[in-house]
Amino acid sequence: MKKISNLGTAIILLLSLFSCMEEGSQMPAGEFERGILILNEGAFGANDGEVYHYDPNLGTIKTNIFESKNGRPFAGLLQDLVASEGRLYLIANTGKVEVVDPKDFANRGAVTSGLDISRSLVTANQKIYISDWGPYDANFNSPNSYIAVVNQLDGGSVNKKIAVSSRPEGMFVEGNQLLIACSAAKKLDVVSLNTEQLLKSVDILGRPSRFFESGGRLYLYARDGGNVYFHEINRSSGDIAKTVKVNLPLSTSNFALTDNGEVLIITSTGWPDYNDAVARVDINDGQVLNSSVYTGSGLYGIGFHKERSEIYLTDNNGFQGNGTVIILDREGIQKKTFVAGRGPSGFKFNLN
Incomplete structure (x- = not known):
């Protein structure tokens, strides 16, 4: 009985030691x-x-923490900053994306070619999806907008371009669908992440720009000269479930x-x-x-x-x-x- 008691005490001590080691092994921010x-x-x-x-x-x-940590300037017009998959993505609307470690801003990779006027990005299925206005035409319109697909989370080459409505901005991943706010076209585009093909374009009141969640609901923010619109999105279909109109000029x-x-x-x-x-x-x-x-x-x-x-x-x-x-x-x-x-x-x- 004494041996069993001593063995039980030893096990408890070992478990306590391992517990302390596990708690102490947490990496500092x-x-x-x-x-x-x-x-x-x-x-x-x-x-x-x-x-x-x-x-x-x-x-x-x-x-200037990008330059101080990487020994070179960012060298672009910074449009957006997105945290995803343990990485921080710096998106320049001058056609490039830098990928850094969020802990110390050390560079992990980049997308430096194949883009035009990049606006934002999301990640899904171990890929990067970048919204891009595409090149301007002679009248500074954007008829050839697209979502650029990069097959590696740390950047690299643009492997595919999915044609979408004019001037895509913010995006949101919902299940196997990519929701895209297309500002100039005043549309909500829906792309299948399985086939990487455009499924549909939904007409929107106002110029949509960005998605946000509140109270468990998904919204798309849009505006025009006199109003703001909160479009609630049906998460299953990607359609507009309800719109709240706000009279807010300017x-x-x-x-x-x-x-x-x-x-x-x-x-x-x-x-x-x-x-x-x-x-x-x-x-x-x-x-x-x-x-x-x-x-x-x-x-x-x-x-x-x-x-x-x-x-x-x-x-x-x-x-x-x-x-x-x-x-x-x-x-x-x-x-x-x-x-x-x-x-x-x-x-x-x-x-x-």
Whole structure:
């Protein structure tokens, strides 16, 4: 009995040791996996887009992190930043995609040829699908838009181009279907991921730009000169299940989802006055709760940090030098500002 008791004690000690080893073996977060990534679009012609990192707890900023980690400039106009499959994809609308490790921004690969005016991407079935306007025609229209397919997650060659409606923007993977917002055509395109063929094009009110989820529902954001539209998508068929119309003149395609079923939308009079504001809108009934949560000039990008209940805005400062990041509380009261890169246009929020 004493031997059995000693054996049981030894087993318990070993299990405790292995448990401690397992807990202690968890990898610490990488340098850029916490905090906030700031997308700086860059200036047309200069192609000086870059990414900054901001730590809201320490108040520290690291600039040009792609160049500092890879020894070369990004060299493009940064359009989007997508995290997927343990990778971070930097999409330039100048026709390339850089793939980096989200922990340290070290380069893993790229797509540097075969693209024209790339806008965003998703991954599915171990492939990359890149939305691209295609080349301009003589009248600067985009009749030959496509989704570029790359067969490796770390980039490489464009293996196929799927023709879609004019000017595809954001995309969403739902089951074996790829949903695509085609802004110029005012259509929702649906592509089969099994056959990589266009299944259908659905007419949309407004110019669609981006998908988002709220309350377990999938929406497509669209707008025109006087209204914003929240199109709820039937996840099975890819059709429009319901549309909420919001009377919001001067709306832009720049919006952010909050943590309570509301959307923050930048409105702008445009050139030459640029009287800009942030409107707060209810998703469910389309009510404009506040048309001017914050006002300014040159408001360009917006995000909402759910853990900190803060609104993040960018001011492009007319692309004359560097832009500015403006941090507000959830009611729109300014808390802090700091200098960003050229043309700051968006954020990616990580855990803090």
